[in-house]
Amino acid sequence: MGPITLDHYVFLSAALFCLGVAGVLIRRNILVMFMSLEIMLNAVNLLLGSIAAFRGDAAGQVFVFFIMLVAAAEIAVGLAVMVMVYRNTGSIDLKDLSNLKW
Amino acid sequence: MMSSILFYGLSTLLFAAALLVILSRNPIHSALWLVTAFFAVAGHYVLLNAQFLAAVHVIVYAGAIMVLFLFTIMLLNLNKETEPQHSLLVKLAGLVAGGMLLVVMVGALRRSSAETASDLATVHSGTVGLVETLGKVLFRDFLLPFELSSILFLAALVGAVVLGKKELGE
């Protein structure tokens, strides 16, 4: 095992990001899709955090705070939308929402 | 050497947990694996000598976002495993899309950061992740976006309330 470089983190985040993308595409449960979106954002956070650490530049880590902030606001709205959908249809399965074609 | 072992250990944990999030049939299991993944990410931040980031990450993700997820699951009683599946074709297409993205990324990014390549050990002596540094950057360079982000919160707050509240007729 050689020393850990920035490359390692880049690959790790890329893999995590792709996992999130695949999750959004293959799952139909809206909650799990939201979780996959969170995984995508975490991949970005990890990448920014590690680049900032390796470059010795704090701006990247400050950017991560903004992403966290947006993620929190976004998920609050997303879950509110989901609760509204559930009240109307009694389901959070995309198939029951029918016209949603991907 | 120690940091290499930690890196590979945390990465394996992170990847496995993320994989289980998208593969678990039961949303509660997904949520619990997501918490695991969040903690693995926090571990990575500590490894990168970004302790403050790690703390905020745990508070925001494991504290706020996960609680929101679990509340929703409990509130709507969604812990059923009866999710009908996509057709195999769609699943395969999703996996292929994700996999291709990964191949393209790894292929493109190979040895990309050669010019910044330094060992993780050198990162440990840096002061980037300290609260003092971050605070200075946040409140000097990033003050405008920091203030403007309050609009985002206000909008999300209003939105969550108007969408979540029951109508008079219901």
Next chain:
Amino acid sequence: MSLYLILSILGALVLLSSLGRGKRLVVPLAIAGLLGALAVTGMGLGLDHPLLKGMAEFDRYAVLFSCLLLVLGTLVVLLLTNPNERSDIPRVEMAALLLFSLTGGIMMASFAHLVMLFLGVEILSIPLYILAGARKRERAGNEAALKYFITGSFATGFLLFGIALIYGATGSFSTRAIAAWAEANPAVFTPMFHLGLLLMLVGLAFKISAAPFHFWAPDVYEGSPSIVTSFMSTVVKVAAIAAFYRLFSEAFPAAADAWSWVIAAVAALTLAVGNLGALAQRSFKRLMAYSGISHAGFLLLALLSVGPGSAGALWIYAAAYSFATLIAFVSLLAVEAAGGGESLEALSGLGRRNPFLGVCLTISMLSLIGVPPLAGFFGKLFVFGNAVSQRHVVLVVFAVVMSAVGMAYYMRPIIQTWLRPPAGSPFQLSTSQAWVLGIATAFVVLLAAAPVWVMRFL
């Protein structure tokens, strides 16, 4: 700075006005505030501020696009006074959310730092995720909100990963520093930089609904209340294309070789999908959604020919498109209020039911086709002219062919309006609708006089 302050304070004031008996004052208050903001922007009062340093820049481009966004926003807010708009979200909250969203749009037109771009995109989108579901008890509205939320967040993920990679390659988030880096490193292929570029392009292509990332647009446009759709297809589209152009002309001009062919391919595909898709539509609302997709393709052509005059062409095209689209949606709202549906047949005999509306709708459709001397013609003229001068001849020929296809479907509402028997009795427009129609039509007709001035200004 003053613009951000006015808009955010205005949003908060509008929210506060729901306390007590202020509810009637909401729309007048919002309109007054928006007109004030427009005046401040037009005169350039306090737009610059030390706080903006390195984060945002109100150059001429930003000022011109902010004005356009403010005018469009004012017109949409004016439509809120309509008593018969069906929505489960109270008018106060709707107005506030529209104002917040508009603030995000202005951030996208004036950013100089990628964090402002990202925050702008989010502040623009999050209120709209909510407004898309404003008819809470309708299934189509629920679907629209959910679909918009998931695709929007998905796109944000791509945009962010792109930003992270660009940061990794260049070490900065500031557009100026990125441009300087790209100039200093003219290598054919820098993996991190170019992959980041591509991912940012994908993220923004989702936002302007360019093919192959357009699939959400027709369903979301159809499911949302028409008033929200009118905001999405004008303000959101203009803000997104303004950010797109600003990013690529300020941060990545040196890497143009790498992205111009991608944009060309996306533009061609978008033109084909938008125009051919529109031919098959039976609903006027969906037709306008596909029309929005096809115009995203024309707008991308302006992006392709970054250079002197291209920003002006983009502005004229965006203004022409959005005012004409706004007219179409006001017609839709009026017809809905008069008991008609969203289908094309609901428009039949509109010219006899309400001649003023019929004339305005006809002008709007003719402008969208690009008939001289309306604004749409000048938009197409300048965009095509710039693209030809940058040697994208094949693409321009394709775009001209697609404009001809456009004629086929834009003629259908006109035919319904004038040549079919009336679908109902004559009806009156509400005051606000008449005003919005008048103002937007005036812009579509009078913008023909503006091109020279805009070109000189930008």
